[in-house]
Amino acid sequence: MENLGKLIRTLRKERKLSQQALAQQYGMSRSTISGIENNTISEVGIRKVQAILSGFGYELTGVPRQLTRPTLDTLKTMSFHD
Numbered sequence: 001m002e003n004l005g006k007l008i009r010t011l012r013k014e015r016k017l018s019q020q021a022l023a024q025q026y027g028m029s030r031s032t033i034s035g036i037e038n039n040t041i042s043e044v045g046i047r048k049v050q051a052i053l054s055g056f057g058y059e060l061t062g063v064p065r066q067l068t069r070p071t072l073d074t075l076k077t078m079s080f081h082d
Helices: 002-014 019-025 030-038 046-055 072-077
Strands: none
Touching: 002 030, 002 046, 019 030, 030 046
């Protein structure tokens, strides 16, 4: 969520929108926008975040995360200089 909040703040500022203006556009409070941007809101609906991102021309997607860390043997075989 932290990266998501930073992205929303960056997009909002690029478009010279205040938190209040963005909040009004999506029927939210300014404190909700602030909480999203600062990662201090305990819960935010996925539809709210999706609506904001969609308005900025972005799409909310899920990406699988790596479930296990690579072993030392695996790391030794990897080339990091390509």
